Amino acid sequence: MPKDGDIKSGIGASSKRREDVRFLTGNGNYTDDINIRGQAYVFFLRSDVAHGTLNSVDTSAASAMPGVVQIFTGADFEAVGGIPCGWEVTDKHGQPMQEPKHPVLAHGKVRHVGEPIAAVVADSLEQARDAAEAIEVDISELPAVINMKDAFKEGATKVHDDLTSNLCYDWGFVEENKGAVEEAFKNAHHVTTLDLVNNRLVANPMEPRVAIGDYARSDEQHTLYTTSQNPHVIRLLMGAFVLGIPEHKLRVVAPDVGGGFGTKIFHYQEEAFCTFAAKACNRPVKWTSSRSEAFMSDAHGRDHVTTIQLALDKDNNFTALRTDTLANMGAYLSTFASSVPTWLHGTLMAGNYKTPLIYVNVKAMFTNTVPVDAYRGAGRPEATYQIERVIDMAARELGADPVALRRQNYVTEFPYATPVAVEYDTGDYHSTMDKLEEIGDFSGFEARRKESEAKGKWRGLGINNYIEACGIAPSNLVGQLGARAGLYDAATVRVNATGSISVMVGAHSHGQGHETAFPQVVADMIGIDESQIDIVHGDTSKIPFGMGTYGSRSLAVCGSAMVRATEKIIAKAKKIAAHLLEASDTDIELKDGMFSVAGTDKSVAWGDVTLAAYVPHNYPLEDIEPGLEETAFYDPSNFTYPAGAYACEVEVDPDTGKVTIERFAAADDFGNVINPMIVSGQVHGGIAQGVGQALLEGCSYDQESGQLLTGSYMDYAMPRADDLPFYSVDHSCQTPCTHNPLGVKGCGEAGAIGSPPSVVNAVIDALHSGGKKVAHIDMPLTPDRVWNAINNA
Amino acid sequence: MYNFEFEKPSSIADAVAALGGDEAQALGGGQTLIPTLKQRLASRTTLISLSNIPEMQGICTGDDGALCIGGATTHGAVASGAGAYPGLAALAGHIGDPAVRNRGTIGGSLANNDPSACYPAAALASGATLVTNTREIASDDYFLGMFETALEEGEIITEVRFPIPEVSHYEKFVQPASRFALVGVMVAKFADGVRVAITGASEEGVFRWTEVEAALSANFSPDALDGLTLDADNMIGDLHGSKEYRAHLCGVIAKRAVVKAA
Numbered sequence A: 001m002p003k004d005g006d007i008k009s010g011i012g013a014s015s016k017r018r019e020d021v022r023f024l025t026g027n028g029n030y031t032d033d034i035n036i037r038g039q040a041y042v043f044f045l046r047s048d049v050a051h052g053t054l055n056s057v058d059t060s061a062a063s064a065m066p067g068v069v070q071i072f073t074g075a076d077f078e079a080v081g082g083i084p085c086g087w088e089v090t091d092k093h094g095q096p097m098q099e100p101k102h103p104v105l106a107h108g109k110v111r112h113v114g115e116p117i118a119a120v121v122a123d124s125l126e127q128a129r130d131a132a133e134a135i136e137v138d139i140s141e142l143p144a145v146i147n148m149k150d151a152f153k154e155g156a157t158k159v160h161d162d163l164t165s166n167l168c169y170d171w172g173f174v175e176e177n178k179g180a181v182e183e184a185f186k187n188a189h190h191v192t193t194l195d196l197v198n199n200r201l202v203a204n205p206m207e208p209r210v211a212i213g214d215y216a217r218s219d220e221q222h223t224l225y226t227t228s229q230n231p232h233v234i235r236l237l238m239g240a241f242v243l244g245i246p247e248h249k250l251r252v253v254a255p256d257v258g259g260g261f262g263t264k265i266f267h268y269q270e271e272a273f274c275t276f277a278a279k280a281c282n283r284p285v286k287w288t289s290s291r292s293e294a295f296m297s298d299a300h301g302r303d304h305v306t307t308i309q310l311a312l313d314k315d316n317n318f319t320a321l322r323t324d325t326l327a328n329m330g331a332y333l334s335t336f337a338s339s340v341p342t343w344l345h346g347t348l349m350a351g352n353y354k355t356p357l358i359y360v361n362v363k364a365m366f367t368n369t370v371p372v373d374a375y376r377g378a379g380r381p382e383a384t385y386q387i388e389r390v391i392d393m394a395a396r397e398l399g400a401d402p403v404a405l406r407r408q409n410y411v412t413e414f415p416y417a418t419p420v421a422v423e424y425d426t427g428d429y430h431s432t433m434d435k436l437e438e439i440g441d442f443s444g445f446e447a448r449r450k451e452s453e454a455k456g457k458w459r460g461l462g463i464n465n466y467i468e469a470c471g472i473a474p475s476n477l478v479g480q481l482g483a484r485a486g487l488y489d490a491a492t493v494r495v496n497a498t499g500s501i502s503v504m505v506g507a508h509s510h511g512q513g514h515e516t517a518f519p520q521v522v523a524d525m526i527g528i529d530e531s532q533i534d535i536v537h538g539d540t541s542k543i544p545f546g547m548g549t550y551g552s553r554s555l556a557v558c559g560s561a562m563v564r565a566t567e568k569i570i571a572k573a574k575k576i577a578a579h580l581l582e583a584s585d586t587d588i589e590l591k592d593g594m595f596s597v598a599g600t601d602k603s604v605a606w607g608d609v610t611l612a613a614y615v616p617h618n619y620p621l622e623d624i625e626p627g628l629e630e631t632a633f634y635d636p637s638n639f640t641y642p643a644g645a646y647a648c649e650v651e652v653d654p655d656t657g658k659v660t661i662e663r664f665a666a667a668d669d670f671g672n673v674i675n676p677m678i679v680s681g682q683v684h685g686g687i688a689q690g691v692g693q694a695l696l697e698g699c700s701y702d703q704e705s706g707q708l709l710t711g712s713y714m715d716y717a718m719p720r721a722d723d724l725p726f727y728s729v730d731h732s733c734q735t736p737c738t739h740n741p742l743g744v745k746g747c748g749e750a751g752a753i754g755s756p757p758s759v760v761n762a763v764i765d766a767l768h769s770g771g772k773k774v775a776h777i778d779m780p781l782t783p784d785r786v787w788n789a790i791n792n793a
Numbered sequence B: 001m002y003n004f005e006f007e008k009p010s011s012i013a014d015a016v017a018a019l020g021g022d023e024a025q026a027l028g029g030g031q032t033l034i035p036t037l038k039q040r041l042a043s044r045t046t047l048i049s050l051s052n053i054p055e056m057q058g059i060c061t062g063d064d065g066a067l068c069i070g071g072a073t074t075h076g077a078v079a080s081g082a083g084a085y086p087g088l089a090a091l092a093g094h095i096g097d098p099a100v101r102n103r104g105t106i107g108g109s110l111a112n113n114d115p116s117a118c119y120p121a122a123a124l125a126s127g128a129t130l131v132t133n134t135r136e137i138a139s140d141d142y143f144l145g146m147f148e149t150a151l152e153e154g155e156i157i158t159e160v161r162f163p164i165p166e167v168s169h170y171e172k173f174v175q176p177a178s179r180f181a182l183v184g185v186m187v188a189k190f191a192d193g194v195r196v197a198i199t200g201a202s203e204e205g206v207f208r209w210t211e212v213e214a215a216l217s218a219n220f221s222p223d224a225l226d227g228l229t230l231d232a233d234n235m236i237g238d239l240h241g242s243k244e245y246r247a248h249l250c251g252v253i254a255k256r257a258v259v260k261a262a
């Protein structure tokens, strides 16, 4: 296997990220950089109470304020569809989930702090804000439902009066296995039980959300510029379900986007509002979220409360696993909210282990909080955290070595059909663990533990495995599971006359480096320089109908479509070359950008062939069309299953409870790697977010009033560079995906999925080495929480 | 932010006169005031910037040996220019981030008296004197509680005079999100005794821990703190730390400050 850096171009090269030139020199074109002549600004008046009856919204005084163009309230949107949910989950009784209407502007009731009540469009943002202060809102406050356990209680206040309860669904998976799982627990030699919370997070992309609606009367054309990870999905959801605009009259542009992390997948009210208002006001309408608004209007992540149990036999084999989760949906169902605790979580509960029997129950609850949806990893971090924490706890209870206990239970034969409905195509969990033991220097740990002890610190080592599922597919299967969209992707390869190439892709790059990595693949296939290829993304008027970027799917799904389209290009180009070389196309070989006739010295360059395609003077016009442009849609036959092993070493200061991460190692199997540098970068960032979740971040609501307590960076702790160590990351263990043409698996979420359990396992280990028999601490492991745990042990 | 008038006088006298106007307020580095204005949590007709007044800038040594810092001197300038009082320079160098330190001022910080701010601990532990346009206020009389000070409406801090201790150290245990002090302890040892001031912990704002001062005056070593504790009742209890945790941290952080000062 070549080392990172050995390969200079094409697949496997650490080509520098070309997009960084514009990002680092301030030349990016973000949505907020777009200003359209004559644009007006909207300010959303948002609810400052968590739950209440909206008696009246009086805009008369406000409407007369300087600069006001128009003021909208919920009544203006009665004829308009609600914000749709993209996934219908069926509960354990075969009934569809409860799905409340999600209005563009609150109507009748407000259901969370931050819900928009009215929207003021004015000549300037300050005028809009002034006018918003003059709106008289009369709300009768109702008791707020914040805690999921309270929400579930008989007779609890209902978030939605027209639903039977606060329960969105009660999902059992796999329901038929439930009895057998119970039986296995009865017969178990040992059962480990763990209650845990997967803490609620705010995604906090560096760029807050922005939307600009524009409308051209002349041709009835709507344009929405928005900070989205998937412009075609927004066009479909908003056009078809909310505003009733046909696709050919609606263009959605997502230019440079400054980080998404899942929270920019979803279709939001503000997008629908700006699109609607641009036509109503006959002016472009722009909204730029403030950071404060982002905290109370971007979909949050995680927020699961779980009991997990692991059953083992007398030889420490895992015999069964069961888990009960309350999953917070917030006040409304965001676009993919319902799928996260179910299909993206339950199907991963086998982890890397051959546990034969698994049962997952999830009760999704409505509460008076911001909607919760996918956040980097989406469901898979929640699954991994449970599995890897309960295994660690079991190892401690049984006095087993945590590495050996895991190894003993690994899946080793592939393909492997799990008891939770998915089939792992390939993997080699021992080899990533071997690699981890090496790069994590496990053998040196005891010496380091002693060094820490000498300084009065407690050192701990925590490890875990993870597996995730990327590129969720195939479409017909996910359709059966309730998805209201296809999950293929698409690419158009347009070869220009002189041989340069534009690739229009459905994937969207918002930090992932597609503009660099995608051309590497095409360059490699044709044998030309990467600089000859550009990708085009983020504009529905330019790109084919692809589904965008989330779930680490871009290369595995859209990259595969690009490969297929390039294969079509090469096949056609070979025919043209055959004509030029007066040979049969089956004898034509393509290497390093030259077509040659096998066994001869006759050849023609890529550029001559492409020129012939567009200047078809000497060309087989009777057999093939001129031009060189191909599109492919790719619908994968299965998910991909990246997996790996992570290790974290911490020091705990027993006097203050402060945790510092001393070392972090990650051994990942991403299958084939196109650009190792970019992959390392993705892992670095993912680990930073995972460490953030484990040690720092936690979104908190006042349990009585429903006020957001962590509404700014004064109280919501983001990870900073000095919270993190230098990482050792490795992705040399590669078992290529068996079912996509690139053999790639996806790497975008691994770091965030794989890191929280090892951090928590390490802290628990450290406390034990200090003689404190603490079984568990819920994330984030703040100094206060760790100190309390030490004191109560 | 609401619209406001902006004035940038070049003398203390002009600033004081301007502050006599209706709804006028002093603007230091704006690191606290501007965010509150932007969020529309406050509004003022006129802001009087103190950043262009030479008399309020810079660091010098007074006749009595005290370090005199102009009220509009930035944290960054103190970090690099208060070498005569290393404990104070180090404190200033760890306030916020470079952007905050390049704008935020000592006068603004002391006028604001945030219960988690760093400078109040230094002023109180040093027995500093706050010089205003009308009088001199001893630090022991200046801090009146969270965000409350002895300043009158329109009164500005023009200079702060710090007696320089023999040894000192400010130890800050940060609140993880804001990185203000969850508990910050300034220890200053003078020829005639030790002063210890704690920020971040109490619901009454910065305070002196007199038992510890007495113990350290007798024996300037961390052991002197053994057995001395603070009552958790008056401590701040919030998302980032319970009352008990803060009370406990005061002891731990005070000991560390002593170790590093010695």
Ligand SMILES: Cc1cc2nc3c(=O)[nH]c(=O)nc-3n(C[C@H](O)[C@H](O)[C@H](O)COP(=O)(O)OP(=O)(O)OC[C@H]3O[C@@H](n4cnc5c(N)ncnc54)[C@H](O)[C@@H]3O)c2cc1C
Pocket (backbone or CB within 6 Å): B025, B026, B027, B028, B029, B030, B031, B032, B033, B034, B050, B071, B072, B094, B095, B096, B097, B100, B103, B104, B105, B106, B107, B108, B109, B111, B112, B114, B116, B117, B118, B119, B155, B156, B157, B158, B178, B179, B180, B181
């Ligand atoms: C990101 C960030 C991190 C921070 N971290 C810390 C930290 O770790 N520790 C810490 O201590 N502080 C921290 N701060 C606060 C910072 O130190 C501020 O600079 C300081 O609190 C206020 O000083 P200012 O000069 O900016 O005052 P301004 O914001 O301009 O004014 C604050 C108040 O003081 C009044 N005022 C200003 N100057 C005077 C004067 N000379 N006389 C009388 N009244 C005056 C104003 O009228 C106003 O009421 C942080 C701030 C930010 C934004």
